[in-house]
Amino acid sequence: MFMRKISQNTSIQPTNTVKKPIPKNTDKQLHQLAFDNNVQANIITIAANGKIQIANNAACKLLGYSKKEILTKSRSTVFNIKESRFKKMFQQRTAEGSSSALVTAIKKNGKAFACEITSAVFMDADGIEKAITTLHDMTQYILDQRNIDIIKEKIVANNIVLAKSKQKGVDLKNKKNVADNISIAKSKQKDIDVKNKKNVAENISIAKSKQKDIDVKNKKSVADNISIAKSKQLKIDVKKDKIVAHNINVAKSKQIKVDIKKEKIVADNIVIAQAKFDFRLAENNEWIKYIAKTSYDVMWDWDLASQTIYVGESIHEVFGYKLKKNIMAFAVFCKCLVEEEREMVLEELKQALSSGNKRWKASFLFKRQDGTIASTICRASIVRDDTGKAIRLIGAIQDITILEGLERKLKDQITIQEAQGEKFLLAAKLSFDVIWDWDITTNEVFIGEGFEELFGYKIKDNKGHMISDWSAYMHPDDKKEIEKELYEAIRSTAVVWEHAYRVTRADGSIAKVYARASIIRHRDGKAFRMIGALQDLSKQKELEEKLDHEIKLKDRQINEATEDAKEMERSNIGKELHDNINQLLGASRMYLEMAKKGGNNSAMYLSRSSEYTLTAIEEIRKLSKGLTTDIIKNLGLCIAIDSLAIDMSEVNPVKISCSLEDFNEKIVTDKFKVNIFRIIQEHLNNILKHAQATKVAIHLSLKKNEVLLDITDNGIGFDTQKKQNGIGLENIKSRAATYNGTADFVSQPGKGCVLNIAFPIAV
Secondary structure (H helix, E strand, C coil): CCCCCCCHHHHCCCCCCCCCCCCHHHHHHHHHHHCCCCCHHHHHHHHCCEEEEEEEHHHHHHHCCCHHHHHHCHHHHHHHCCCCCCCHHHHHHHHCCCEEEEEEEEEECCEEEEEEEEEEEECCCCEEEEEEEEEECCHHHHHHHHHHHHHHHHHHHHHHHHHHHHHHHHHHHHHHHHHHHHHHHHHHHHHHHHHHHHHHHHHHHHHHHHHHHHHHCCCCHHHHHHHHHHHHHHHHHHHHHHHHHHHHHHHHHHHHHHHHHHHHHHHHHHHHHHHHHHHHHHHHHHHHHHHHHHHCCCCEEEEEECCCCCCHHHHHHCCCCCCCCEEEEEEHHHHECCCCHHHHHHHHHHHHHCCCCCEECCCCCCCCCCEEEEEEEEEEEEECCCCCCEEEEEEEEEECCHHHHHHHHHHHHHHHHHHHHHHHHHHHHHHEEEEEECCCCCCEEECHHHHHHCCCCCHHHEEHHHHHHHHHHHHHHCCCCHHHHHHHHHHHCCCCEEEEEEEECCCEEEEEEEEEEEECCCCCCCCCEEEEEEEEHHHHHHHHHHHHHHHHHHHHHHHHHHHHHHHHCCCHHHHHHHHHHHHHHHHHHHHHHHHHCCCCCHHHHHHHHHHHHHHHHHHHHHHCCCCCCCHHHHHHHHHHHHHHHHHHHHHHHCCCEEEEECCCCHHHCCHHHHHHHHHHHHHHHHHHEEECCEEEEEEEEECCCCCEEEECCCCCCCCCCCCCCCCHHHHHHHHHHCCCCEEEEEEECCEEEEEEEECCCCC
């Protein structure tokens, strides 16, 4: 809450204030620790050739290398520099100074993974152009996105199955109605046929019975009545035929009516089924159009037969295209794909349509109307006919460019805030003043740890409330006036507030303090935050007395250090020590005079001069003992030698290579490591000054019971018989003898030089 980044527009430089100087090595170590322990993977490379110079712990862990190993690599080892996205990122970084991209990174074990990088070019203190690159593993993000896609596809599939199930139910019901109607019609026709057959049989039986009676009655006059019988029989036959014909007509008529009714029922069922299908289709299309209007994704419906795509209205908002009746030809869609990916995307689509799959998904770049490029994710369901042929695709395309940018900015902001927060907390712990940070909108205040030391009050987690945990400790006679002036400054346009007042300590004593703060404002001028420091002026007297004593003590320490320096005046380090001592002595006396004069800033001078003098003397002693001692202890001798070789190669026309793999640092002491480093450093200085070499090789190894150091150069060489008394050579031999080692120079004029040193393993 209190660790917000302060913009450069609102940063205020305090006036009439001497800042506490921070020793260069201490500041460098703090930056190194912050860089190494950053949770975000970072590497620093030389911009020209891509050689990795520095990599933090997170980068080593992500890529699978040790720090020693990764310093031998370059950007071509950890990135696929041949892919188009990396090339575009590199071109943009060269043109604009910074760039971001999703590229392929390669771990030590050869495994490739998707990696989002942000890279920026800067110029170091030596004028060398370098690049810092931040790496973020996107593997988990891609896996999460795939899981989301699977869930969404499952929902779509379930909806399709449900729709098919309902349609199948309707079809079964329709078939059942048709079958029932046919069965009823057949049953009725069967009844009619049976009845007709029965009528015919009855009429024939009646006719035969009557004929029999007539025949019996007229047996005697058969001849006379034959014509009558025939006539009657004819009439009977005609009547019988008429009845049969009538019955057939009646049966046919009834059957026709049944058939018409049946056909009507079937036709009605077909119409109803078609109407229901058309209604569902229209309803489905309306649903798609509704979703297409309201969704942030661009919904689309591609008719494969007509090669036209219905596109939701959000395509204008997302990609800038205005389409007549929301219709886009497939050929137009193809032109929106970037040329480098077009063939690949169309081939994947072709394979999905011909494979029988019901789903298709892809990630590709899509051209906007204004010519810019968007990163997209596309998902679709493939609709097929009864033969399995694809007839339609329904899907959505999502622009994830903004999402990626927001995620990246969020991560950058979190990283910045964490880094700023760590620096602020560290400053609050180290400062002699009480650092405080007040969030005006919430009234919450961060109070540095010095508050308890100076005034005796304990603040839980260094956080509190402005009224109860800050102004409550003001002296009652000062509180009203201070609060009034403070809030007037907030309401005004002032960017700095300062005031002296009294504070009641926890033990009841009174302390006179001096507060100074920067007021941070929004663009509209409204104040939202104050960051300041509180200094206890009551210790001024004590500091003055203490300073006199410390100056005398430091003069004695300086004299002792001067005596040490005289023994080293033959080397560059001795000269640098002597110069620093003279500067320190002058600075110490100047601070003493300024402190005695007093004034508003005297306490500030006094509180800082003590620490400055102590720190300066410590730096001088480091020069006499070895500036790289801490580096060798923390990072190791091999890394220190590699770093030395890289630094010297960058500022000199010489290529220095190191072969250190055969050396085990664990079996030797830290003092021995420092001695080895000094020998290498001094001999490299000799080579650069005198040898005119272009190549140097350093080899450090363990062989049987000895530590072996070999340094070879291709310089002008020298006659070993004539130059045995050179200062550089004698210093190296002297250092070797310190650990019972032997140093031997093998050289001839024009044939370079080889330094061979052997130490017994007992070291």
